Structures are given as structure tokens and as C-alpha cells.
Amino acid sequence: MKKIFVALFFGFTIIEMGQSQSLTEDTVMFDLSTPYRAINSFNFYSQSTHFNPTLIKKCAELASNDSSNFPKKLIQLIKGEGIYIDLAQISNNPNYIDSTTQLHIYKLNKNYPLLYLKKVNGNWIFPKESVAYVLQLHDKLFDFGGDILLEIMDSSHANQYFGLTVNQYLASLIFIFMAFIIHKLLSKFIEKSAHRIINKLKVKNISAEEITSLIKPLSFLIIILLLSFVFPILQLPTTLSFYLANSINAAIPLLFTITSFRLIKYIGIYLEMKATQTQNTMDDQLIPIIRKSLRVFVITFGTLAILQSLNISIFPLLTGLSIGGLAFALAAQDTIKNFFGSVMIFIDKPFQIGHWITTDGIDGTVEEVGLRSTRIRTFSNSLVTVPNGKLADATINNHGLRVYRRFYTTLSINYDTPPALIEVFIDGLKEIVNQHPDTNSDHNNIFFNDMGAHSLKIMFYIFFEVPNWSSELKARHEVLMEILKLGNALKVNFAFPTQTLHIPELPTAPLVTSKYPDEHQAKESLSQFLGQKNKD
Numbered sequence: 001m002k003k004i005f006v007a008l009f010f011g012f013t014i015i016e017m018g019q020s021q022s023l024t025e026d027t028v029m030f031d032l033s034t035p036y037r038a039i040n041s042f043n044f045y046s047q048s049t050h051f052n053p054t055l056i057k058k059c060a061e062l063a064s065n066d067s068s069n070f071p072k073k074l075i076q077l078i079k080g081e082g083i084y085i086d087l088a089q090i091s092n093n094p095n096y097i098d099s100t101t102q103l104h105i106y107k108l109n110k111n112y113p114l115l116y117l118k119k120v121n122g123n124w125i126f127p128k129e130s131v132a133y134v135l136q137l138h139d140k141l142f143d144f145g146g147d148i149l150l151e152i153m154d155s156s157h158a159n160q161y162f163g164l165t166v167n168q169y170l171a172s173l174i175f176i177f178m179a180f181i182i183h184k185l186l187s188k189f190i191e192k193s194a195h196r197i198i199n200k201l202k203v204k205n206i207s208a209e210e211i212t213s214l215i216k217p218l219s220f221l222i223i224i225l226l227l228s229f230v231f232p233i234l235q236l237p238t239t240l241s242f243y244l245a246n247s248i249n250a251a252i253p254l255l256f257t258i259t260s261f262r263l264i265k266y267i268g269i270y271l272e273m274k275a276t277q278t279q280n281t282m283d284d285q286l287i288p289i290i291r292k293s294l295r296v297f298v299i300t301f302g303t304l305a306i307l308q309s310l311n312i313s314i315f316p317l318l319t320g321l322s323i324g325g326l327a328f329a330l331a332a333q334d335t336i337k338n339f340f341g342s343v344m345i346f347i348d349k350p351f352q353i354g355h356w357i358t359t360d361g362i363d364g365t366v367e368e369v370g371l372r373s374t375r376i377r378t379f380s381n382s383l384v385t386v387p388n389g390k391l392a393d394a395t396i397n398n399h400g401l402r403v404y405r406r407f408y409t410t411l412s413i414n415y416d417t418p419p420a421l422i423e424v425f426i427d428g429l430k431e432i433v434n435q436h437p438d439t440n441s442d443h444n445n446i447f448f449n450d451m452g453a454h455s456l457k458i459m460f461y462i463f464f465e466v467p468n469w470s471s472e473l474k475a476r477h478e479v480l481m482e483i484l485k486l487g488n489a490l491k492v493n494f495a496f497p498t499q500t501l502h503i504p505e506l507p508t509a510p511l512v513t514s515k516y517p518d519e520h521q522a523k524e525s526l527s528q529f530l531g532q533k534n535k536d
Contacts, residue, residue: 030058032124033094033123033124034096035090035096035124036091037124038117038123039087039108041055041059042056042059046075053071057070058125059126060125060130060131061126061131070126070134070135074126077137078241079235079236079237079241080141080142080232080241081245082238082241083109083111083115084109085108085109094124104118105117105118105119105127106124111311112133112137114129114133115130115133116130118130142232142233168236172234175227175234179227182222182226183220186218186222186223187215187216190215214262214263214266217255217258217262218259220255221255224248224255228248228252249309250306250310252309253305253309254302254306256302257305260302264294264298265291267291267294268288268290286346289371337389338371339372339388340389341389341392342370342371342372342374342388345374345391346369350398351396351401352400353366353369356400356469357396357398357399358397359386359391359394359396359397360386360395362376362378363378364378364384367383369388372388373386374386374388374391399469400468405463405464406463407461407462407472408460408461410449410457410460411457411458411494412457412494412495412496413425413456414455414456414494417492417493420518421492421516421519424490424522424523424526425458425490425522426446426447426448428526428530429446429486430446431530432482433479436475436479436482438466439463439464440462440463440465444461444462444463445462454495454496464476486526486529489526490517490526491517
């Protein structure tokens with residue numbers, strides 16, 4: 001940073017010294033007959049080598065003793081503000097007329113409309129209005145004790161070395177040294193403050209390097225703001241003041257833009273941390289979109305602010321953008337429709353990330369919702385991209401928003417199962433459902449429902465309270481495994497399509513006993529099964 005300041009000071013000082021030597025090679029005749037000659041005379045006789053207070057006071061229409069220091073304050077204002085006046089472009093016409101006012105006035109700088117010359121009694125001088133304007137700007141620029149420091153730095157009659165006085169050299173070196181110290185102190189202070197804030201917010205995924213990337217532009221921004229207050233007091237040569245003022249004016253919005261751009265990253269990290277603490281998955285997708293939109297906003301307005309600080313008119317640019325934007329809008333109607341479709345999706349929230357939806361023949365899980373389209377992962381593992389404009393108008397069946405997930409199946413048992421055992425088996429099925437943590441016990445229907453061609457049919461109609469399909473499959477697995485265990489415990493045989501051949505009993509054949517337990521034995525087996533299940 002010190003090298004940059006030294007290069008600026010000595011580089012522009014040599015330029016200013018060369019310009020001063022070119023002006024002092026010939027003696028300028030004091031002449032106020034044209035705007036060019038008036039400014040040339042004022043510039044020549046305000047220099048230290050040709051300083052003539054009597055002549056330069058004739059260049060202004062002074063109303064009172066309070067404005068007697070106008071020439072001196074004008075010079076201080078030009079150097080302090082870095083006001084650029086191109087002598088070669090000033091009119092040399094004694095009868096010059098301003099095109100906007102149709103008066104004999106000449107505006108010296110378009111950014112300072114009241115800083116102008118006016119033809120009075122054949123002479124081009126600074127009128128009373130311009131004198132008052134200069135005095136007002138001077139008091140505003142050098143307030144808060146700046147006028148006292150300005151008197152110390154006043155070098156109108158001091159000896160100069162390479163275009164600068166000894167006081168200016170000393171003040172410049174002191175400021176460079178102080179800027180270096182302030183930069184180090186600010187970096188340490190901001191770093192400690194950032195660590196305290198991060199620890200308080202409990203953000204753990206921000207490294208020290210990321211904090212440093214935010215500290216540097218922020219500390220430089222504070223130094224530039226300090227420089228903007230100091231450099232008018234230094235009263236540097238006009239050329240150096242002009243370029244330094246423009247550099248400061250551009251550096252402030254530039255560093256502010258860089259700081260804001262990097263700060264958006266940490267804001268996004270904090271919001272992502274908060275989003276993980278909520279059950280809503282849509283905000284997880286919304287945060288990256290907000291972060292990208294904020295970055296575009298910061299870059300756009302930061303660029304406009306930098307252009308404006310360099311006195312570049314942004315109105316023609318905005319006008320061109322509006323016309324081009326209209327043409328772009330006509331050519332990109334579908335893109336704009338998809339953008340507003342994404343806005344409606346975020347507002348209405350018909351689904352969230354991870355929800356199983358069905359729409360227009362597409363059946364799958366929502367993976368990502370972007371500014372233009374939504375990506376759905378089908379159950380065949382293919383990825384379908386649906387434009388948000390189309391999705392916003394479509395009928396969406398959101399299976400992910402179901403309060404209960406229905407499970408319906410039919411349990412088939414053999415025809416030779418005793419009725420008492422069927423009753424005990426159904427009681428066991430109901431108890432399995434009641435004891436499972438993910439079932440809803442208020443809407444279950446488990447009944448002996450039908451007599452089929454090959455089996456007796458038990459309707460098994462229950463509901464799960466689970467958040468997603470994976471949890472539903474897990475709950476199904478657990479319930480079905482318990483049904484199989486119950487069937488084995490009660491010796492209930494599940495049927496499948498078979499053919500049975502019946503042979504009449506012979507007189508000498510022994511009596512065949514039943515393979516099923518009686519009702520009392522079945523209830524004991526059920527009690528043992530449920531007791532063992534509770535122990536497990």
C-alpha cells in the first residue's frame with residue numbers, strides 16, 4: 001500500500017512540475033477579455049513564483065470583505081476537490097454565449113454548475129453567485145478543524161521541491177505511516193469481532209482464510225474514507241488532486257461492492273445453518289437462489305455506483321438497457337414465464353424438496369427447484385426436467401403431503417383353518433398394528449373378508465404415519481415380518497393356489513387327528529407370542 005501512495009505522489013508531482021515549468025517560461029499578460037485569457041491570467045498570477053494578490057482579486061466580483069479571500073479559497077477548493085479545468089478547451093471568444101441560458105457565461109466544470117465566469121463590463125470574471133458558491137463549498141470541505149490544518153499546510157509562498165513543499169512531503173509520509181498502522185490495527189480488531197460474532201451465531205464452517213478475505217477490503221475501505229478527509233488538506237498539485245480524487249471516489253464504491261459481495265457468502269452460510277434446523281426443505285433450495293440474486297444485485301448496482309463516481313453518465317446506459325430489455329423480453333417470453341412460475345412455486349409451495357409428486361405422467365421425487373425449471377428423479381432413476389411455467393399451471397398430486405400412507409393387502413389362509421383360530425389370528429394382527437410406532441390405530445380395518453377359490457381371505461387395511469416413502473417401506477417390512485412370525489406361532493398356514501385330491505377313508509384306516517391347535521391352545525400361543533414380542 002505504501003508503494004502505491006509513493007508512486008502516486010512522485011509520479012504526478014513530476015507531471016505537475018513539468019506543467020508548471022511550461023506555464024512559467026513566458027510571462028502572461030493580465031487580460032480578462034475572454035474566458036480563456038481570464039482563467040489563464042488567474043492561473044498564472046496565483047502561482048507562488050508569480051503570486052500577485054492585487055491582480056487575482058480583479059478576477060472576481062467581490063461583494064464584501066468576507067469574500068476578499070475568494071481567490072485563495074478557490075485555489076484551495078480546486079486542489080482539495082480535484083476539480084479539473086481543461087485550459088485548452090476554454091473558449092477564447094470575447095462574446096461567448098451559453099447555449100442553455102443564452103447569457104454571457106462560461107461554465108468551467110459540468111459537475112459544478114455554479115462555478116462559472118460571467119461577462120461584466122467587458123471583462124470575464126467570477127460573479128457574486130459563483131463567489132458565494134465557492135465559499136460555501138470551501139467551508140463544507142474544510143469543516144471539523146480542517147481549516148486550521150489547511151493554514152498549516154498552506155504553501156502558496158513556500159519553496160517547492162519537485163512540485164511539493166516540505167510540509168506536503170512530511171504530511172504525506174506521516175499519512176502513509178498512519179495508514180499502515182491503522183490497517184494492521186483494524187485488521188486485528190475486525191478479525192476478533194468477526195470471530196466473536198461467528199462464535200455467538202454458532203457458525204462452524206467458516207475458516208480463517210475466509211474471514212481474512214472479508215477483512216482486507218473492509219479495512220482498506222476505512223482507510224480510503226480517512227484519506228478522503230485528509231487529502232484535501234494536503235493541497236497537492238492540481239493534476240495529482242484530480243486523479244487522486246477520482247481514484248478515491250471510485251475506490252469507495254468498489255471496496256464497498258467487494259465487501260458486500262464477500263459478505264453475502266457468510267450470510268448464505270448462516271441461512272443454510274438455520275435452514276437445516278427446520279423441517280421445511282424448500283428453504284434449503286431457496287437460499288442458493290437468494291444468494292445468487294443478491295450477488296447479481298450487488299455487482300449491478302456497484303458497477304453503476306463506480307461509473308457514477310467517475311462522472312460517467314449512467315442514464316444513457318440505463319436507457320439502452322431498458323430498450324434492450326424490452327427486445328430481450330419479447331424474445332425470451334418462455335424464460336420470463338418460467339421465472340414467474342418459479343416465483344409462484346416458492347410462494348404457493350405446492351411441494352418441497354424430497355416430496356413424491358405425480359404430474360402430467362411424471363412420477364418421482366423432487367430433487368431441485370431452480371429459477372427456470374424443476375428436476376424430478378423418477379423411480380427408474382432417470383432425471384426429468386420440467387419448466388416451472390408449465391409446472392405452475394399443471395395439476396400436481398403431492399404424495400409427500402399425505403397425512404397417512406395407506407397400506408392394503410389380502411392375507412390368504414387355508415380353507416381348513418378352524419374359525420376359532422381365525423378369530424385369534426385376526427386379534428393378533430390387530431395387536432401387531434396397535435403396537436407398531438408408525439401406524440395409525442384409528443383407521444385400521446382388519447377383517448375376514450372373503451372366501452376365494454383357493455383360500456380364505458383376510459382384508460388387511462392400515463395406515464402409516466411416516467414422512468417419506470423410504471420410511472413407509474421400512475414400516476411395511478416390519479409389519480409383514482411380524483405377521484409371518486405370528487402365523488408361525490399360531491401354526492396358521494398361508495394359502496397359495498393348490499389342488500387337493502380327496503380319497504374316501506377305508507374301514508381299516510386310522511382316524512386322522514386335526515393338525516391345528518384348539519381355541520384354548522391358540523390363545524395361549526398368542527399370549528406367548530405377544531409376551532415375547534414385548535420383551536424384544
